[in-house]
Amino acid sequence: MNGVPGGGLAKGLAVTLKTMTKRAHTHQYPDVEPDLPPRSRGVIALLEENCTVCMLCARECPDWCIYIDSHKEEVVVPGAARPRQRNMLDRFAIDFSLCMYCGICIEACPFDALYWSPEFEYSEYDIRDLLHEKERLGEWMPTVPAPPAHDPNGEPAKEETSAAKKAAPPTPPAPSI
């Protein structure tokens, strides 16, 4: 032991005294909403119109907690020779008691039908009630925040690059000689 006897204790108490003069660091949660970043992985929201029932999300899910049912419908397209077949989504459910919140389904979705939302207040008393159907998943869509801008040193988001390409005037065809 070095120093004055009890010096270590006194040093600790000095910290306590210092802290006493400061405001508490805690947020009173139910009264004060937490300030969550847009990337926060709270819940998975579904934009039903974008879903084409390709099943990629359900296949890529590491613990297979996405359930999808669909049927085929014939759609008569004016001008087309034959009616087209279309997949109609009957059921899209995510079992949040199994979900590991990895976000692979959202990454895998080629049609931007799934989004992360920082919403987290959906606890239930019964584990079976955590299986959420497409109606409930759709209700979370309005809570999805806009993605944050990328660091200017890095590459811009894929969506940004493709949007810029579309917005750019078409390059004139090379003059033929």
Place this chain on the structure above:
Amino acid sequence: MTRELTIGTGAGLETSDMVLNIGPQHPSTHGVLRLKLVLDGERVVSCEPIVGYMHRGAEKLFEARDYRQIIVLANRHDWLSAFNNELGVVLAVERLMGLEVPERAVWLRTALAELNRVLNHLMFLGSYPLEIGAITPMFYAFRERETLQAVMEEASGGRMHYMFNRVGGLKEEVPAGWTKRARLAIDEVRRRMPDLDNIIRRNEIFMARTRGVGVLTPAEAAAFGASGPVARASGLDFDLRRDEPYLAYGELDVPVVTRTTGDCHARFECMLDQVYVSLDLAQACLDRVDQISGPVNVRLPKVVKAPEGHTYAWTENPLGINGYYLVSRGDRTPWRMKLRTASYANVQALTTLLPGTLVPDLIAILGSMFFVVGDIDK
């Protein structure tokens, strides 16, 4: 439970040994580690750690998951160092595939790995004093953790299971202004660390409980394959970040924190000083990230397949050496992925560490081994 009872006829002073189970449900075991102790009065005669109560078959599950899905599982065995766990997996796959990771991703990964190390250490710096009776450090440690978790969450979306590594780089670019906010958070933690330091490091009661208690010799540490702060506290000067640099550590000057006494207090101090080192390293990495522009990942084929072969990627995780031995037969899943975890080796050292100690010191020693049960049982 077997009870050994020796009934003496002649010798009146002969005592009987008692077999005592600590755990699997005991708050000091951080989960479900079970210790089978043979006690002679207050003294531990022998100790056998019985592991496996939280075995989740991670290695077997790896064999049925593609390389992106493996990251989900891999960051869960040691839930306090998720980023470092992910890192080993992607490093192994990248090595087999011969992928070159963009420089910006390498430096970002290094920064995030160091931030994760700080988070992990802060958890133990809070929980260890709590286990031996000091409740206050927990609050200070968690205040710092919260500050850093906010930074990690802003980049990755997760607070514990970041899922931010991908084969070939990172999931996505960090948000604009993130490096600045990360730097501010680091400054804030560095400024407030003396609070935690002053309140406990030289506290007389804490020292009385930990000084000279549970001394692990360097030879024993090496024999059991202990690594990380536990081994470095015994004077085993081994740190992969310096001795076999991966990521950007080769370009960084990594000071290795060591102690020689090998007791509980040395292990605690190793961790405490490591926090300062890691904060500095993270800061240095962020400075470099700001100078490098470019992508943070490489374009991968739709189906990622590691070519046939095998490799062993080990990293210096917060708790010690974490290794993945990946054997691939060219499929989209590994044929076998062996997991070498730090806690598993460290906990084995309890077999020699505990005999001869007193039961009241048991919790102090157990806590100072800094293990995560998920990391032991996989």
